Amino acid sequence: MKITFDFEKPLAELQQQIDKVKQAEDKTKVDMSATINEMQQKFEQTKQQVYSNLTGWQKVQISRHPDRPYTLEYIEMMCDDFIELHGDRNVGDDKAIIGGFGSIGGHTAMFIGQQKGKNTKDRQYRNFGMANPEGYRKALRLMKMAEKFNKPVITLIDTPGAFPGLEAEERGQGEAIARNLLEMSVLKVPVICIIIGEGASGGAIGIGIGDRVYMLEHTWYSVISPESCSSILWRSWDYKERAAEVLKLTSAEMYKNRLIDGVIKEPLGGAHQDPVTMAASVKKQLLKDLKILKDYNIDQLVAERIDKFCSMGVVIEDETPAGQEPAVTQE
Template identity: 50%
Template structure:
């Protein structure tokens, strides 16, 4: 699904665009070599390239959006934290003997106020992904996150979480050390915290691994991110015993930001640069920062009880349906 050309990582549906951009480069080089003015044709092709990019990324299928969400160059938690915070100090360990690199957490200064920021961290290459366990946190990772969130609640610091994981780590060791209990405990405690909590799906939000840091007053989501009860491949394998039916599963799961906004599960969709957040990470970070400041200001004007009621009602409403 992903190919490498000219040291760029391309998704399958981006190949027509890559071919057009390659043609523009070739024409420009030939024109320079032969001292020929083809500026008019180049402008026309560049305009067509912009139009084609807009057409491609405005009509992505759910499975294609999943590919964008999983793009190796897509900005991760640490990328956004470093881009939007004035100061950042990462803290390690769950105080129980573990420090999970798949979950990063720390204290920061954001828009002039102290906050706690945390989230799953994937790698940008194979070696880094192995180190970070592909963003799939262990029980120690969720306990580390909880330790930092308790610190935030104790000292009145808002909590900003960034969700980017296919799921919690499903290995035998994770189960032996209480993966389900760790996530369930986080869910319960996050409902109790008195400080504002804003959760943002920045890439792939999958299963209980996403929910383990996903209980908040606001749930934001980047345009090409996905948020689901299970990855489409896993869903297809369970329902049809055939992972090749992942496109069918992706459509049924309603994993896209537009679907989830219409269902009332997320509160706001953050627009991405044309081509995805990885095409212009700084622009994506600026969009995220502006939106977080807006929601923090709104939540800070509410009382603790109002935030508790808002959080409770938000999650009670998920899954409500009407029979015709």
């Protein structure tokens, strides 16, 4: 069953009209190619208009489309081979986070990412991509293994957040994420992070500290989801669309605010429209950065990574006494 969002209804209606004309052509054997071509042109124009003017909430919807490729699919399409590694050597193997060594364009790298699942059974198995503490500890174990063998780390982020259950908190969810932030900031190998879907809160940032951080065009990255923000500020989910705009969570806004290093363009309509092309674009960006980062001095790499994240959100307060005009500073 094809999922159609509200803003995509004009496209669905046009497609239905085109299909009806094609059926009529087959039934009557009358040449209607001119009409079909004209309708097809209108469809393409409408499609361009719709996806070129998406709101923040609409991008959130696309990022959650169940047909979007997930971490394992990207790895399968980008890597020549992949060996999955399991367990945190403490509690167990969290299925919400997968990781292992893979070969990409002649480079061996450690791939780590959240995996949501494609159907109900798989989603339950993967806990909807919401990792427990052992998931983040598994990710850290794999990062340290990559560091030991001097291999770069590539993380693919797609999660509605870390698992908020009582048992996760009892096992140290906050500590596990905080430990990852600390260790990733000083990891002595190149680290590249890509948000391929949802990038929510600590669940995303727990594997999101890197020398290069990218977002796919129709993804989001924020401290909180629009629904949760709406429920906290307005005591209702009815304001989720407004929250999505206020949070500035889209790839364009994140790049504008210098919180990410770039945006990877998606096929028209989203990554799910053409997963192979999307994976090729991600692979191209990864190979470009791996080629650059492998020549960096390790101390320089770590220093620049720390400086990048420490400079985020810095505010310079105006200390001008009340009643005086602030001095104009020219750079």
